[in-house]
Amino acid sequence: MHLPDGIITAPAIIGGYAAAAGITAFSMYKIKKQHINPRNIIPRAALLTAAFFAASLIHIPIPPVSVHLVLSGLMGVMLGWFSFPAIIVGLLLQAVMFQHGGLTTLGINACIMGVPAILAYYIFYIRKKSGQKKPLTHALLAFGASFIAVVLGALMAALLIIFATPAYLDAAAERNAVIALSIAHLPVAIIEGVFTAIVVLFLLKVKPALLECDGQ
């Protein structure tokens, strides 16, 4: 779901960076509201970001192929508003360590992963609103949050490929392409949802504090 350099048009690149900058600023505002000294949680956010980075190299086998994890949903669930800066850092490190480029599309890719992550955080947050503490509620919300995060990310990527690349397609072909790309991501979304649900259940049993990213 990462868009590479060279295919995205100029306005979309600028728009992507502008959006990413805006969301980062808003994330910082939210983080500062939630934590008295945000520097205190830098080590934690950083180690988790590194852990997510490592985990994103895990492949889940669905023979004969395997899919690698996006983890945007899990990041949102565990890091809350910190997930957006964490995703930017993750993408930057990917650019440095794998050197596949991705600098011009960093803003766009950050939005494609980060906006769904924040949405996932709010979906998972429902458990607090409803006061539900049952593992099943956690698992279902984690599944839903991650599932929707992947679908939304795929949808955003599909729309960008159609409207922000130099492909001249007619309207019907465009609509079909968006639908096809989104449907192609459904299995990935299900796998990601199941994975996130298992991790959340694991954390609920082993270290529930890790699911309280907003420090409340």
Place this chain on the structure above:
Amino acid sequence: MIAEDLKISSLRYSYPGQKPILQDIGLVINSGEKVGLIGPNGAGKTTLFLLITGILKPSAGQITVFEKPVKPGAFNPQVGMIFQHTADQLISPSVHEDIAFGPQNMGLGEQEINKRVKEAATLAGIQHLLERPPHQLSAGEQRLVALCGILAMQPRLLIMDEPTSDLDIRYRRRLIGILSHMEDKTLLIASHDLEFILETCSRVILLESSAICADGSPAEVMGNKTLMEKHGLEVPHSLSVSWHKHRKTIKKPGH
């Protein structure tokens, strides 16, 4: 004839682009032997273990375990290894599930798995911890859980990498107690804790600068002050004391 559980001949291994970490290693360990592997940091102890377990592929030479060549990458439940850092090994949300992990992968039935989990836990005296998350246990308890996770696979060859590095005296004693009841298993233990080796092993191998420098009984190898000091090690205290005592007892009858 005694079975050769482990046979290594002209083994060489080097990590990509580096000098060989193991060179021309030859070694036979018989069934039921308890062998301690000593040597300074970076001598290649862990590498040797990863080669025996088939995680790494030798650059040259042969390794046979239970008289069959080691197939790199293949699963052999008869060989169990306990990692130096238990954190590497304990991954499940409960102790029970973690001990069951190996047997499950062996394709055993539910009943057999539960039986093995219980047996292993009873042997190590951790039945009361079965429902706890391993991550919340003390280092000593974690070490025992890691041991149970391997014992439940009922390996004939048990490899331990620095098993006492994070144990307090009480858990160290408990581990010695558990290991002393394993007459039927072949043990291979790497440790800097020479007293521990002395109490658990009947044979000691000294590994340094990619080669085996000494191989013999604990008293022969670890009691040899010149040899030990030459390789940056010290004669274990109890051995030097008992050595003195031993000499005194020899002298007395001569009076």
Place this chain on the structure above:
Amino acid sequence: MIDKGYINKTAAQSILGRWEARLKLPGLMLLIFTFAFIRDLRLLPFLVLAAALTYSFSGLSLKHLIKRMRMPGFFLVAIALILPFWSGQTILWQLGPLALRLEGLLALLVITVKFFSILILVIALFGTTTLPQMAIALRAIRIPWLITDLLLFTYRYIYQLLSDLNRMRIAARLRGFRANSFNAIKPLAFITGTMLVSSHNQSERVFQAMTLRGYGNTKQPLPIFSPIPADFILLAVYILLSALLILFQFII
């Protein structure tokens, strides 16, 4: 393919390697973005030329470059398969329902050249700049401390976590775990969960140790900025080059 974040000596001594990072980052980024904005076919040779020249200033070997270009990205391959057949009206060649279209083919050419030219610049940039230098440069262009601090700390732990993950997988393999069916998802999720818990625990210790050494008390000052004239000349060259390309693309 993971880089160890290590800059070799020739690269560090090269023109790009000695260029003050706080000017190199804006200079090269400007050119990279300029490349991204180009659509005119006639400019493509200049992109390749500029990228090649920049790379020759980096002191990096051709082997280094080729090794990193071998993976052109799944995405590019997908686009190469789709664009020439779906996009455009001018049909060049037809076989049944398959029609090779000129507009699509040209679009593919532009995309490919831009992709590789940008990639070459990125490799030259990262091959001559350490991550700490990068963080300083990012701070100098007013990227929020939250991002730069997070970047440095994450980088500090990433290799450790990658090797932790590797050891966990080895340990699981020795207990018979094989990632060859969908059932593997559970142990893999457990491994991830374990890694998250131990990272969290470690972060608490790291934080305590850092606090004891005064972290968070003051804003860390940037190292003194002492550029030499050559640093500015290089920057001027890259600004001029970018300006010319933009001028050509959008005005002429």
